[in-house]
Amino acid sequence: MPLYFNDLGRLNTEEVARGLLGHYLCHETTSGLISGIIVETEAYLEKNDSACHAARGITRRNATMFGPAGRAYVYFVYGNYYCLNVVTGSEGSGEAVLIRAVEPATGIEIMQHNRGKNCKLTNLANGPGKLCIAYGIDKRYDGHDLNKKPLYLAENSNPGYYETAATSRIGISTARDKLLRFIIKGNNYLSRREPIG
DNA sequence: GTTAAGATCTGCT
DNA sequence: GCAGATCTTAACG
Numbered sequence: 048m049p050l051y052f053n054d055l056g057r058l059n060t061e062e063v064a065r066g067l068l069g070h071y072l073c074h075e076t077t078s079g080l081i082s083g084i085i086v087e088t089e090a091y092l093e094k095n096d097s098a099c100h101a102a103r104g105i106t107r108r109n110a111t112m113f114g115p116a117g118r119a120y121v122y123f124v125y126g127n128y129y130c131l132n133v134v135t136g137s138e139g140s141g142e143a144v145l146i147r148a149v150e151p152a153t154g155i156e157i158m159q160h161n162r163g164k165n166c167k168l169t170n171l172a173n174g175p176g177k178l179c180i181a182y183g184i185d186k187r188y189d190g191h192d193l194n195k196k197p198l199y200l201a202e203n204s205n206p207g208y209y210e211t212a213a214t215s216r217i218g219i220s221t222a223r224d225k226l227l228r229f230i231i232k233g234n235n236y237l238s239r240r241e242p243i244g
Numbered sequence: 245g246t247t248a249a250g251a252t253c254t255g256c257t
Numbered sequence: 258g259c260a261g262a263t264c265t266t267a268a269c270g
Contacts, residue, residue, distance in 0.1 A: 089251070091251075098251070099251090100251080103267090103268095106266080106267070107266080107267090108265085108266060108267080122251085122265090122266090123264080123265055123266085124250060124251070124252065124264095124265080124266095125250060125251095125252050125253080125262085125263070125264080125265090126250090126252095126262075126263030126264035126265065127252070127253075127262075127263060127264080128252050128253070130251060130252085132251085145251060147251085174252070174253075175251070175252075176252050176253060177252090177253075216251070217251075217252095218250085218251050218252065219250095219251055220249090220250085245269105245270085246268105246269085246270080247267100247268085247269080247270100248266105248267095248268085248269100249265105249266090249267090249268100250264105250265095250266085250267105252262105252263105253261105253262090254260105254261095254262090255259105255260095255261090255262105256258105256259090256260090256261100257258085257259080257260100
């Protein structure tokens with residue numbers, strides 16, 4: 048299925064979350080290009096989703112979620128880490144897709160430098176906080192247009208065969224029953240092992 | 245002004 | 258597998 052990055056706002060958020068799998072997240076840094084294949088995402092919806100930051104209306108933190116689709120929503124959690132989201136839905140709707148994990152492709156040395164010298168390849172960006180550290184993403188990119196450099200999404204014109212799966216989301220205390228986490232099945236760079244069965 | 249909770253990660257058992 | 262670190266954000270008084 049083709050994914051039109053310039054038109055994210057017209058696709059529903061769950062489809063964007065699943066559609067981003069297999070494509071690239073790129074960052075042109077002063078040290079060089081970093082890229083990786085998105086292997087794990089989560090959808091956060093405006094309606095009937097208490098786990099979404101936008102569920103209780105617009106605030107200073109989540110204002111970007113209510114802006115145009117295709118922007119980055121970057122926020123700070125747990126006193127230590129940033130998380131990167133892609134804003135989706137029509138302007139004013141408050142929906143987004145959390146990028147939870149990528150499979151490192153280009154600039155692996157830069158990521159290792161950012162994450163720590165002895166960091167294993169499978170541990171470089173297999174989680175939303177780790178991903179932001181590896182890519183050097185912080186709050187400066189909140190509101191950045193992800194169709195533009197230096198931080199952008201890129202289509203994978205030659206994706207191999209892969210299966211996707213939907214599971215429950217991670218790290219939230221409400222709405223755990225919803226299957227809004229999307230993964231590339233069997234990928235080695237996921238933030239968690241796949242549930243058995 | 246004060247407080248409780250959080251879309252996490254690391255290190256230790 | 259589990260607890261602790263750590264501090265911004267948002268809700269409440």
